[in-house]
Amino acid sequence: MTSTEERPAASLTIAEVAQRLGLSTHALRYYETEGLLVGAPSRTTTGRRRYGEDDLRWIVMVQRLRATGMPVREIREYAELVRAGAGTERQRLAVLTAHRKRVLAQLDEVTAHLGAITAKIDGYAAQLGAPERPR
Amino acid sequence: MTSTEERPAASLTIAEVAQRLGLSTHALRYYETEGLLVGAPSRTTTGRRRYGEDDLRWIVMVQRLRATGMPVREIREYAELVRAGAGTERQRLAVLTAHRKRVLAQLDEVTAHLGAITAKIDGYAAQLGAPERPR
């Protein structure tokens, strides 16, 4: 409905990216100003953002890191390493490995708590499963 | 070091509870004023909090709920049901079951993201494992 069909070959507006990835345009700009994007998206002649394939892929990675609890500050540091180019691979690996370790620990913790919660649920279920049974 | 050894039989000060459960006295009072505790701890004649066994057990549960991401508001609602006494068991069960469902979904999601992150890690590891190998 918008334009006919022609697309500048893999180049999305901020609204398109937002919809595809399930975040707001505000959040996308926020990520950019916070330095979470390794390369700022290119701009049209009139200053509008155009997101390419690489931008998309990176933002998906940012979402994964966020969704697993990595703080914005740390993602920025990781992005800075990527921006710095070749030679920072060991540090990037260290960042991701440390994050992975924390996430695994947290998964374990949550799983343990969940066990206790499930036990509580089972308690209520048993109690309610035999409601009118005094004798 | 503090007193000799006598304890009023399972009755802890706020500081003792805080230390045992790994949270701050500020947080404990906050939970109380926010209505997360089913029964407010008893007080000494001079107004100081005394936590009993039951208080302890409940706070541990609150910690589990918090650690699995249940918002304070929802814990308050659950606590209200418990405070309301017998007859609210079905609703309590519903609250916990819904929470459990969300937590499981979130565990799945995080696990999936973690897979992708691990793949990235493996990529760096492979790259670094064979550092000087142009041919």
Next chain:
DNA sequence: AGTTGACTTCGAGCGCGCTCGAAGTCGCAG
């Protein structure tokens, strides 16, 4: 040519979950 609506930057505001500090009271060891 005009209208609509998506885009831009900027700064303020918000919801959450505490954290902190002030000011005052009290328990208890020396």
Next chain:
DNA sequence: CTGCGACTTCGAGCGCGCTCGAAGTCAACT
């Protein structure tokens, strides 16, 4: 009886991660 440290209430402040709104520019359809 004098300290001193742990307790009390209260309200303000904070770190995080966005969210929201204002004010203006621009694209492109009719």
